[in-house]
Amino acid sequence: GNSVTQMEGPVTLSEEAFLTINCTYTATGYPSLFWYVQYPGEGLQLLLKATKADDKGSNKGFEATYRKETTSFHLEKGSVQVSDSAVYFCALSYSGGGADGLTFGKGTHLIIQP
Amino acid sequence: DSGVTQTPKHLITATGQRVTLRCSPRSGDLSVYWYQQSLDQGLQFLIQYYNGEERAKGNILERFSAQQFPDLHSELNLSSLELGDSALYFCASSPGDRISYGYTFGSGTRLTVV
Numbered sequence: 286g287n288s289v290t291q292m293e294g295p296v297t298l299s300e301e302a303f304l305t306i307n308c309t310y311t312a313t314g315y316p317s318l319f320w321y322v323q324y325p326g327e328g329l330q331l332l333l334k335a336t337k338a339d340d341k342g343s344n345k346g347f348e349a350t351y352r353k354e355t356t357s358f359h360l361e362k363g364s365v366q367v368s369d370s371a372v373y374f375c376a377l378s379y380s381g382g383g384a385d386g387l388t389f390g391k392g393t394h395l396i397i398q399p
Numbered sequence: 400d401s402g403v404t405q406t407p408k409h410l411i412t413a414t415g416q417r418v419t420l421r422c423s424p425r426s427g428d429l430s431v432y433w434y435q436q437s438l439d440q441g442l443q444f445l446i447q448y449y450n451g452e453e454r455a456k457g458n459i460l461e462r463f464s465a466q467q468f469p470d471l472h473s474e475l476n477l478s479s480l481e482l483g484d485s486a487l488y489f490c491a492s493s494p495g496d497r498i499s500y501g502y503t504f505g506s507g508t509r510l511t512v513v
Contacts, residue, residue, distance in 0.1 A: 328401060328489055328504035386444035386457050
């Protein structure tokens with residue numbers, strides 16, 4: 286079946302450090318890939334997405350490239366801020382009978398220290 | 400405010416009881432999705448409704464059921480509750496029945512079974 290594996294953390298970085306959160310997936314066919322972010326006490330928010338191989342999703346300084354050959358969708362940011370502290374989820378979509386659900390990784394807790 | 404409203408925000412109940420969680424989708428969205436978030440299982444897709452009809456089922460227990468009403472709000476019914484059902488339950492909505500249309504999550508209902 287479909288699955289997503291990501292580093293669980295917590296990942297602790299200093300402000301302005303470079304961020305990479307690894308995400309790999311197992312899926313049949315050609316899923317779409319997503320990164321969601323969850324701030325404390327809130328629901329998930331879509332951060333970025335990519336729908337086909339070699340697509341790059343980007344938003345708010347975050348980037349991720351859909352690598353079919355390595356089945357990966359690693360999240361990167363060049364210079365993190367304290368406000369980026371949150372839990373980040375990698376996810377893929379699958380279709381069954383024309384409907385879509387998301388398969389999530391377990392989430393990576395990111396802590397940015399000033 | 401994401402536009403997806405979930406009530407109640409918190410719920411504490413005893414084992415063996417039944418509860419109903421409610422979700423009002425974002426205006427204009429026809430699909431509602433339910434997810435369960437727990438520490439051990441992570442985020443799991445439960446079920447999707449589109450315009451009143453069930454579209455996809457994920458890891459939903461037989462003790463759980465859902466429906467979507469003509470006004471498009473949805474209810475998730477959890478019965479014969481067990482301690483292990485304690486979790487955050489999220490609702491998400493989207494305009495169509497495909498993930499490509501985009502998901503918006505509510506801020507969740509935290510269920511505690513004692």
